[in-house]
Amino acid sequence: MKSVTIRHVAEEAGVSLQSVSRVINNGPNVTDALRDRVRAAIDKLGYVPNMAARRMGGSKSYLLIAFNDREPTLEKWRAGRGSDWVAQMLLGAMPRCEADGYHLLLELLDGHQARLHQRVDAIVSSLRPDGVILTPPHSQDAAILDRLDARRVPYARLSAGGGDARGHRIEMDENEAAAVATRHLIGLGHRRIGFLAGSADYAVSGVRLAGFRRAMTEAGLTVAPELVQEGEFSFESGLAAADALLALKDRPTAVIASSDEQALAMLHRAGDAGLAVPDALSLVSFDDTPPVSFSLPALTAIRHPTAAMAERAAALLIEGAAPDGTVHVLPFEFVVRGSTARPG
Amino acid sequence: MKSVTIRHVAEEAGVSLQSVSRVINNGPNVTDALRDRVRAAIDKLGYVPNMAARRMGGSKSYLLIAFNDREPTLEKWRAGRGSDWVAQMLLGAMPRCEADGYHLLLELLDGHQARLHQRVDAIVSSLRPDGVILTPPHSQDAAILDRLDARRVPYARLSAGGGDARGHRIEMDENEAAAVATRHLIGLGHRRIGFLAGSADYAVSGVRLAGFRRAMTEAGLTVAPELVQEGEFSFESGLAAADALLALKDRPTAVIASSDEQALAMLHRAGDAGLAVPDALSLVSFDDTPPVSFSLPALTAIRHPTAAMAERAAALLIEGAAPDGTVHVLPFEFVVRGSTARPG
Numbered sequence: 001m002k003s004v005t006i007r008h009v010a011e012e013a014g015v016s017l018q019s020v021s022r023v024i025n026n027g028p029n030v031t032d033a034l035r036d037r038v039r040a041a042i043d044k045l046g047y048v049p050n051m052a053a054r055r056m057g058g059s060k061s062y063l064l065i066a067f068n069d070r071e072p073t074l075e076k077w078r079a080g081r082g083s084d085w086v087a088q089m090l091l092g093a094m095p096r097c098e099a100d101g102y103h104l105l106l107e108l109l110d111g112h113q114a115r116l117h118q119r120v121d122a123i124v125s126s127l128r129p130d131g132v133i134l135t136p137p138h139s140q141d142a143a144i145l146d147r148l149d150a151r152r153v154p155y156a157r158l159s160a161g162g163g164d165a166r167g168h169r170i171e172m173d174e175n176e177a178a179a180v181a182t183r184h185l186i187g188l189g190h191r192r193i194g195f196l197a198g199s200a201d202y203a204v205s206g207v208r209l210a211g212f213r214r215a216m217t218e219a220g221l222t223v224a225p226e227l228v229q230e231g232e233f234s235f236e237s238g239l240a241a242a243d244a245l246l247a248l249k250d251r252p253t254a255v256i257a258s259s260d261e262q263a264l265a266m267l268h269r270a271g272d273a274g275l276a277v278p279d280a281l282s283l284v285s286f287d288d289t290p291p292v293s294f295s296l297p298a299l300t301a302i303r304h305p306t307a308a309m310a311e312r313a314a315a316l317l318i319e320g321a322a323p324d325g326t327v328h329v330l331p332f333e334f335v336v337r338g339s340t341a342r343p344g
Numbered sequence: 345m346k347s348v349t350i351r352h353v354a355e356e357a358g359v360s361l362q363s364v365s366r367v368i369n370n371g372p373n374v375t376d377a378l379r380d381r382v383r384a385a386i387d388k389l390g391y392v393p394n395m396a397a398r399r400m401g402g403s404k405s406y407l408l409i410a411f412n413d414r415e416p417t418l419e420k421w422r423a424g425r426g427s428d429w430v431a432q433m434l435l436g437a438m439p440r441c442e443a444d445g446y447h448l449l450l451e452l453l454d455g456h457q458a459r460l461h462q463r464v465d466a467i468v469s470s471l472r473p474d475g476v477i478l479t480p481p482h483s484q485d486a487a488i489l490d491r492l493d494a495r496r497v498p499y500a501r502l503s504a505g506g507g508d509a510r511g512h513r514i515e516m517d518e519n520e521a522a523a524v525a526t527r528h529l530i531g532l533g534h535r536r537i538g539f540l541a542g543s544a545d546y547a548v549s550g551v552r553l554a555g556f557r558r559a560m561t562e563a564g565l566t567v568a569p570e571l572v573q574e575g576e577f578s579f580e581s582g583l584a585a586a587d588a589l590l591a592l593k594d595r596p597t598a599v600i601a602s603s604d605e606q607a608l609a610m611l612h613r614a615g616d617a618g619l620a621v622p623d624a625l626s627l628v629s630f631d632d633t634p635p636v637s638f639s640l641p642a643l644t645a646i647r648h649p650t651a652a653m654a655e656r657a658a659a660l661l662i663e664g665a666a667p668d669g670t671v672h673v674l675p676f677e678f679v680v681r682g683s684t685a686r687p688g
Contacts, residue, residue, distance in 0.1 A: 103451075122390055294579075
């Protein structure tokens with residue numbers, strides 16, 4: 001079985017071995033024309049640089065590691081309720097990695113593991129990735145950043161919130177997203193709007209709630225305390241919060257949920273109570289994972305740019321740019337579907 | 345930053361370096377007591393064997409690669425309609441890999457790529473995995489198996505169907521699953537049952553249809569040709585097939601879909617036509633991905649054991665067992681929810 005080697009690529013492109021090597025390793029003195037020529041030859045021949053050989057030749061591993069929170073991820077997959085968070089990360093980061101001959105390895109980290117930081121050490125020292133993508137809550141964990149800094153492993157942090165300014169930070173404007181959803185409902189004529197807040201373990205929960213409050217205040221509206229239900233992002237938590245809102249003497253005419261599962265729970269409870277959505281209750285969801293667009297009615301939702309964030313993270317790590325304090329804020333979409341209307 | 349090494353593990357366990365090494369590398373003369381002792385020390389210290397060191401010491405890469413079909417996977421992720429197929433594979437295979445110090449790398453393969461087989465060659469020669477997990481349609485691709493055989497890379501094939509007997513084959517009984525769904529509907533009193541068939545590119549499509557026909561025949565029922573709609577697994581295809589079934593003068597009282605998206609499309613079209621599910625139309629779904637358990641009503645469905653299949657695949661590859669022609673048939677679940685009832 002004959003492998004395609006760097007020699008075949010050089011022949012096909014009609015350039016020297018050294019030129020091919022410079023393109024592959026993002027070396028100096030590479031013109032756009034040379035890069036295009038070599039890449040065309042690589043594509044045509046289906047050449048993939050031998051990772052072991054490349055590692056011997058330099059310090060690169062051509063490997064990025066994306067850490068995700070272990071138990072919540074496994075638990076949702078087990079329950080057949082996987083959000084598509086991991087899928088969206090793969091969608092964004094895998095093609096970006098492939099384009100430069102990198103591979104993306106997913107690893108799960110247990111946030112409550114006593115040896116969490118040792119495990120980060122161990123994985124990093126074993127695999128020697130060229131970069132690490134951190135997701136909440138690990139992207140907010142200063143001790144993990146310390147570990148990576150000590151080993152000089154570059155990292156990109158998704159949705160890490162404020163505070164610690166280290167690494168590449170990639171965010172969506174969670175506050176504004178909640179405000180956009182709120183303004184949409186106010187524009188339809190809603191005044192009594194409920195809010196299902198997410199888990200306090202995640203910085204985004206507070207930021208989303210703050211965006212809701214800001215838009216209400218800007219419109220001259222007050223938020224009655226009983227209209228904000230604190231909870232988790234889960235379906236079960238959504239059921240409890242929905243029960244609490246629907247038991248109020250003066251019920252909200254619209255509800256914003258901080259996660260899709262919370263919104264779907266609200267939809268189910270509204271159904272149980274005989275409240276038609278959107279005629280008797282408007283509903284906005286947060287994240288826009290698959291069940292939300294398949295539900296009846298399909299839900300108006302804020303679409304989280306998870307794929308774009310992961311792509312940006314991979315790009316920054318592959319390019320080897322030094323973090324310069326910039327917070328990369330990526331745009332979200334607000335998708336209006338059938339679950340929001342004027343109050344009945 | 346101090347790393348945990350094999351020496352620390354040996355000290356903690358109170359055994360020799362050689363003993364730890366034998367446990368880590370699944371070597372000979374390892375008693376259960378020794379394995380437990382060393383594993384306890386490994387867990388306590390958070391030790392992860394250095395992959396580069398292990399590779400130098402032997403022929404193992406401690407890497408498994410799982411190939412998935414590129415365009416359908418990316419397309420669904422892009423549309424925010426990801427099935428959780430990849431997530432379920434990760435759920436099954438990742439913890440199994442972690443338990444033995446392996447890593448699981450996902451790669452996407454374009455089924456229609458001219459250089460598909462070269463790309464398989466290139467990835468395998470670059471990464472030198474200890475095993476490969478193949479999913480449909482690649483698990484049915486003899487040329488890919490030829491490539492892997494030539495390089496002596498062990499592989500496990502998920503849902504490959506009959507014919508080629510190479511490698512570890514892991515299946516669920518798709519024929520029986522469709523038959524169970526059919527018998528459930530017959531038991532409720534349905535006689536006119538529609539069937540939405542899946543894409544002809546996938547061997548399972550025909551097998552599911554055959555199971556439906558078998559159960560009908562066993563019950564002494566005939567299947568009118570217009571009740572079987574050939575299509576793809578997609579939502580759009582499901583809409584077209586649903587339209588065709590609902591336009592029949594003599595409509596079915598129940599429908600079995602070959603995928604969740606087809607079933608959800610049927611549910612939407614039934615809603616458009618004012619047909620209540622399950623009162624006017626019973627509906628059974630196939631696969632049981634997340635939107636199916638969140639829909640209103642939640643759908644009766646065959647749950648595909650994707651996670652268990654991926655776990656078995658990883659286990660067989662890690663254990664290094666030689667394929668012996670056994671087809672590993674894993675059990676499916678039939679989950680009865682709110683979308684099936686007696687004919688109205």
